[in-house]
C-alpha cells in the first residue's frame with residue numbers, strides 16, 4: 001500500500017472514502033494521474049495567454065482524436081450547452097451576445113427520447129440553458145429514422161446523440177443512421193461521449209462535435225474535452241464573449257487536460273485492465289461462498305474496456321437487502337461507496353477502476369463482515385421508499 005499517496009482527508013475533516021462506484025463527479029471523479037498533478041502544479045504560479053494555451057489544447061486534441069480542432073470547457077455539461085450555442089450562432093459575435101435570446105436564429109435541437117437522460121442533471125435542461133428548445137424524437141423505447149427525418153426543419157440547429165449506460169439500450173437510432181439523416185439536411189451532430197474511452201470512433205462515424213469528460217477515464221482535472229469540426233469548435237471558443245463566460249475554464253484545467261491526453265496515449269492499458277481483473281477475481285472467490293449472494297463479472301454496457309462485479313442479493317437467505325448492504329458499506333470505517341443504481345433490482349455493483357492498491361481487500365473484508373453479521377441476526381430493513389425519502393431529506397438539509 002506504499003504507493004497510496006499522502007491522504008489529507010482526515011486532517012480536513014473528510015471521510016476517507018473508498019470508491020468502488022466508478023468515475024462519479026460527486027465523489028471527486030477519478031484518481032488524477034501523476035503526470036497531470038505535476039503539470040498542473042508547475043503551471044499554477046505562472047501567467048499564460050489562455051487563447052494560446054487553448055490553441056495548444058486544440059492541437060493535442062486533434063492529435064489524440066483525429067479531429068480538426070479541439071477545445072477545453074469547464075465540464076461535459078458546459079460543453080453540451082456551448083456546442084448547441086455554437087450551432088445556433090456560428091461565429092456571429094452579435095448573436096453570441098444575444099443568447100439566450102435566440103430570436104432570428106435556428107434554435108431547435110433534436111434528441112431521441114431514449115437519450116433524454118439524467119447524469120446528475122437533465123441533459124434537456126443542459127441543452128435549453130443555451131436558449132435552444134429540445135424536440136424529442138420517438139418514444140422512450142422506440143425511435144426510428146423517419147421520425148428524425150420528419151422532425152428536421154428550417155429551425156433545426158443541431159441534433160444531440162448520447163453514448164452512455166444511462167440511455168435506453170434498445171430501439172434507438174444508431175449513430176451511423178443518425179448522422180446520415182442529419183447530414184443529408186445539413187444538421188450538425190453533437191455526441192455526448194462523456195464517459196467513453198473511444199477517442200476516435202464517434203468522429204469516424206461522422207459526428208461534428210464529440211464531448212468527453214477530462215475528469216473521468218482520462219484521469220484529468222475537472223474539464224470537458226471537445227473534439228470536432230474547426231468552424232464549430234471556433235464558435236464554441238467565441239462563446240466566451242457571451243454565455244460561455246460563466247463556464248470559464250482556468251489554466252489548471254487546460255494544462256491538466258493536455259497532460260491527461262498525453263498520459264492516456266502512453267498508459268499501459270493492458271496492465272490497468274489486469275489489475276482491475278485481479279481485484280474482481282479476489283472478490284469473486286471470497287464472495288461466492290456467502291449464502292444468498294451471487295457474483296458475476298459484467299462487461300461495460302457501452303463497450304468500454306472495463307468490467308464490473310455484480311453482487312446479486314437474495315434477502316431471504318442473505319439476511320440483508322442489496323440497498324442495506326450498500327448503506328452499511330457507506331457507514332463502514334473506512335466508508336465504501338458502491339454503485340447502487342440498480343439496488344431496486346436486488347443487486348449492487350463494484351467498479352474496480354478507481355481503486356488504490358490494496359483497497360480491494362478492505363472492500364472484501366467489509367462485504368464479508370457485513371454479510372456474516374446479517375446472517376447471524378437479520379435486521380428489519382428500510383424500504384426503498386424510506387431510503388429515497390431519507391436521501392432527499394439529506395439533500396435538502398445541506399449544509400447541516
Ligand SMILES: *Cc1c(COP(=O)(O)O)cnc(C)c1O
Pocket residue numbers: 025074075076077078119162163164192193194195212213214223224
Ligand atoms: C458524466 C456525464 C456527463 C456530465 O459530465 P461532466 O463533465 O461532469 O459535466 C454528461 N453526459 C454523460 C453521458 C455523462 O456520463
